Amino acid sequence: MTNDLWLFIGIGCGLGSIAAALVYYRWVSRQEPGNEKAVQIASWIKDGASTYLRMLYRALIAVAIFLVIVLAVIFSGDPKRPLHGVYTAMAFGFGALCSALAGWLGMSIAVKANVRTATACGRSLGQGFNVAFKAGAVMGLAMVGVAVFGMSLLYLIFHDAEIVLGFSFGASSLALLAKAGGGIFTKTADIAADLTGKVELGIPEDDPRNPAVIADNVGDNVGDVAGMGADIFDSYVAATVASMLLGTSFAATIGIQYVVLPLILCILGIISALIGLQFVKVGPEGKPGKALNFGTVISCVIFAGLATALFAIVNLSAGETLLNWGALIATVSGLVIGVIIGFTTDYFTNDEHRPVRHVAEISASGTGLTIITGFSYGLISMAPAIFGIVLATLASYFSAQAFGLPGIYGVGIAAVGMLSLTGIVVSNDAYGPIVDNAKGIAEMSGMSHEVVDTADVLDSAGNTAKAITKGFSISAAALTVLAMYAAYSEVIVKYSGDSFIMSLQDPIVLAGIFLGCIVPPLFSALTMLAVTRNAFTMIEEIRRQFKAKPGILAGTELPDYAKCVGIASSGALRALVLPAFLAIILPLIVGFCLGPTALGGFLGGAIFTGVVFALLMSNAGGLWDNAKKYIEAGNCGGPGSEAHKAAVVGDTVGDPFKDTAGPSLNTLITVMSLVSSLFAPLIAQYHLF
Amino acid sequence: MRHLYLSLMPEALIASMLSPEEFGNYYAVGSEHTTQGQAVFFEVDPDFRHAEIPIGEALSRCVPHADGTPKHTVYASVYRVLERIPLSAIRTLYLTTKDGRTLGLERSAEMPASNGELHLYHELAPVRPLVVSRLGPEPFFRLLCGSSNPPLSIPAVSFIELRLGDLATDPLNGSLGDLPYDNVDHLRSCLGQVKSKEVAAKVVDRLHPGTFSYRTIKSGLYIGNKTDGLAVYRLQAMAALKETDYLWWKSATI
Numbered sequence: 001m002t003n004d005l006w007l008f009i010g011i012g013c014g015l016g017s018i019a020a021a022l023v024y025y026r027w028v029s030r031q032e033p034g035n036e037k038a039v040q041i042a043s044w045i046k047d048g049a050s051t052y053l054r055m056l057y058r059a060l061i062a063v064a065i066f067l068v069i070v071l072a073v074i075f076s077g078d079p080k081r082p083l084h085g086v087y088t089a090m091a092f093g094f095g096a097l098c099s100a101l102a103g104w105l106g107m108s109i110a111v112k113a114n115v116r117t118a119t120a121c122g123r124s125l126g127q128g129f130n131v132a133f134k135a136g137a138v139m140g141l142a143m144v145g146v147a148v149f150g151m152s153l154l155y156l157i158f159h160d161a162e163i164v165l166g167f168s169f170g171a172s173s174l175a176l177l178a179k180a181g182g183g184i185f186t187k188t189a190d191i192a193a194d195l196t197g198k199v200e201l202g203i204p205e206d207d208p209r210n211p212a213v214i215a216d217n218v219g220d221n222v223g224d225v226a227g228m229g230a231d232i233f234d235s236y237v238a239a240t241v242a243s244m245l246l247g248t249s250f251a252a253t254i255g256i257q258y259v260v261l262p263l264i265l266c267i268l269g270i271i272s273a274l275i276g277l278q279f280v281k282v283g284p285e286g287k288p289g290k291a292l293n294f295g296t297v298i299s300c301v302i303f304a305g306l307a308t309a310l311f312a313i314v315n316l317s318a319g320e321t322l323l324n325w326g327a328l329i330a331t332v333s334g335l336v337i338g339v340i341i342g343f344t345t346d347y348f349t350n351d352e353h354r355p356v357r358h359v360a361e362i363s364a365s366g367t368g369l370t371i372i373t374g375f376s377y378g379l380i381s382m383a384p385a386i387f388g389i390v391l392a393t394l395a396s397y398f399s400a401q402a403f404g405l406p407g408i409y410g411v412g413i414a415a416v417g418m419l420s421l422t423g424i425v426v427s428n429d430a431y432g433p434i435v436d437n438a439k440g441i442a443e444m445s446g447m448s449h450e451v452v453d454t455a456d457v458l459d460s461a462g463n464t465a466k467a468i469t470k471g472f473s474i475s476a477a478a479l480t481v482l483a484m485y486a487a488y489s490e491v492i493v494k495y496s497g498d499s500f501i502m503s504l505q506d507p508i509v510l511a512g513i514f515l516g517c518i519v520p521p522l523f524s525a526l527t528m529l530a531v532t533r534n535a536f537t538m539i540e541e542i543r544r545q546f547k548a549k550p551g552i553l554a555g556t557e558l559p560d561y562a563k564c565v566g567i568a569s570s571g572a573l574r575a576l577v578l579p580a581f582l583a584i585i586l587p588l589i590v591g592f593c594l595g596p597t598a599l600g601g602f603l604g605g606a607i608f609t610g611v612v613f614a615l616l617m618s619n620a621g622g623l624w625d626n627a628k629k630y631i632e633a634g635n636c637g638g639p640g641s642e643a644h645k646a647a648v649v650g651d652t653v654g655d656p657f658k659d660t661a662g663p664s665l666n667t668l669i670t671v672m673s674l675v676s677s678l679f680a681p682l683i684a685q686y687h688l689f
Numbered sequence: 690m691r692h693l694y695l696s697l698m699p700e701a702l703i704a705s706m707l708s709p710e711e712f713g714n715y716y717a718v719g720s721e722h723t724t725q726g727q728a729v730f731f732e733v734d735p736d737f738r739h740a741e742i743p744i745g746e747a748l749s750r751c752v753p754h755a756d757g758t759p760k761h762t763v764y765a766s767v768y769r770v771l772e773r774i775p776l777s778a779i780r781t782l783y784l785t786t787k788d789g790r791t792l793g794l795e796r797s798a799e800m801p802a803s804n805g806e807l808h809l810y811h812e813l814a815p816v817r818p819l820v821v822s823r824l825g826p827e828p829f830f831r832l833l834c835g836s837s838n839p840p841l842s843i844p845a846v847s848f849i850e851l852r853l854g855d856l857a858t859d860p861l862n863g864s865l866g867d868l869p870y871d872n873v874d875h876l877r878s879c880l881g882q883v884k885s886k887e888v889a890a891k892v893v894d895r896l897h898p899g900t901f902s903y904r905t906i907k908s909g910l911y912i913g914n915k916t917d918g919l920a921v922y923r924l925q926a927m928a929a930l931k932e933t934d935y936l937w938w939k940s941a942t943i
Contacts, residue, residue, distance in 0.1 A: 641868075
């Protein structure tokens, strides 16, 4: 088959995936929404989420228009390609639009599905699960569909991977702001609701008397649905584009088919997800967590089978090796190691294993030990993931090289293989906040405790899925940026006409490394400080409302939920300015001032500390959260005990770790790599050193 | 309608125009939510009078405010109240959570059976130590209020029995589970001493915090005095309360 035919198949497959998402969307929308009170609460959550998204997208449109103009102007200076700037700018805008569309679709179904899941939980566990999972699948399928459609269409039109890089940059810029903004929003609301509700006043979670409770539920959607979705979307597109760029660089020696191979693998990933989704079912007494994991594993097996079949059919029908077997080994190694890394994350964050239980037990001796022990396990938890990344890198590099492909192309393809599971992984991930919301709505609307208990069972599975997704997305981002890094080097060589060598004996390179190392910690600090600053403002507002409206706690007056949503929204957006500056402007300053090798060092430093910080913060935060939940289940003294108080502090520290700073670092390093690759042609020619 | 309430935390007799649920909410969270805390109180017969307590005067001052809102509290006494109120004047017990959810408990006709296990008691009034004992609630009450222990005998007492889990039968090796006291080694040591019959009861924590988790109550709340004996207000198991009083259960198990 010709490359163009694959691109048409990609467009068709992307549209098919979007159509499947719309079928699920329609099915979920037609489910029974439930009683009047539940619908009312769901509408507050929906309004809050819409308010935030409107504010976010308004700001993003302004940023996108600015960047579109900048890109169009800067990249139009090449007389050989006078329209390159316009095309890149258009691709950027299209990428941002697609990312926003996927996020909006996911959010819009999540805020419909939450109340329908709660109502379905009243019928059975299986029905509740079905509604939540199919709603999650809307997000998963829409995301991969939009991504593959967009990339295939752009490559079909322009036949230039550098233009598709603009698409990736657009998607990632939006993802960075959506993820960091969502993370700041969700933890602002969560911490404020907990500190005033649970700690100060003894109000249980998801109690409608707490003015921050709606903001907390909105945060689950904007942080964990739209934010996490945008994060994986950007890694998915970036990995594919990086491999396409590498394929373009080596096309003269290995063949043009390797430029579109990443897209072909994405197509197979969509087919695998569509089949795998059909296997995810829960019976009346079934286990939701096992069903989610089964879906992931079965999709993985189907993908490996389809990829092998594709390579065999193409090579046998051509009578020669058109698709190198080394690429298949690299793909499968990325896929398998991605799954393994996801599950090792579960070991450190699941209360069935030693680390969480140890932290819970030691919490009886005070907060200090809770923090030290949890932090230490967070540090240890990096090891398996890092080993996995190393293994995937080496296995894919050397397997590709052994079969005659450039090793670095194998690394890129391994990242694509790992992210081929995106459809099913995002489905699992979006399921989490939906059932979390469903539980909250069931509580707030006064549904029977049996319904709440059923939603709680679904919620526990969602928490585990969330932890696995984080491990997966960080590892995938690490491989992606390694491939992007290689792509950056290739572009520099191409445009400078010189070799690209980075030596640790070169002070310029060292300066770049040190500057890069500090970016992820700075970014983490800025986003977490934004959380504490906003949470403080919201706590003051909650206290004010309790004082001004004495009937709130007696249940005779309604709190002003919208006020807290407003504080979280505006605070999150204001806080994005500096982190966005770090991600987009800093690589350009380093590149244009210190040169390509310094920027290479800068990216290397940022990638290494970014991955380390992301793993540490995500895992330590998840561990503290589950240690608290383990105690709340009646262990180690139970709720109200000294162990619980210490665990609550641990969880409060861990909240912005795991939901704000940690996962946002994936996007940060991806955006920095993309900015560098996109501007590499200019940096190669214009720099001070 | 005016009510009389006997609060155990702190010990006080209070007149109020609020119903028990309203009073519990007010007492726990305050009118402007600037104060908060668990509340445990009995409703007392409003016709009850005692020479040492100006109950009539308190009730006469318990009138609506100028704006028509009901009077929340008029304190009749904050000292030696428990010993002056006979059990016959004490009615329903109310347990209010920190966020103001109130559960009413009626007096039980029968005492819980004692089966030779060890016990953990948290005295609520007049003082608040945490005590372990090999005595069941009735013998423990007699130890405190009876005549056999003259130097330590007190006129009246109210206490709750807390869960000890496996430690009730095996203090040295029993699994810890969900205990209401953090210093487990000390608890094991005290339980070991009362099990070996060196002493019938031993103070575990003489300055125990005034508040406790309702979730940790084993059998119920006891109130008694030298004259009338002991009465018990049994608390259902938490699983049963989840079925019957979900909102209170949820707040009580936070």
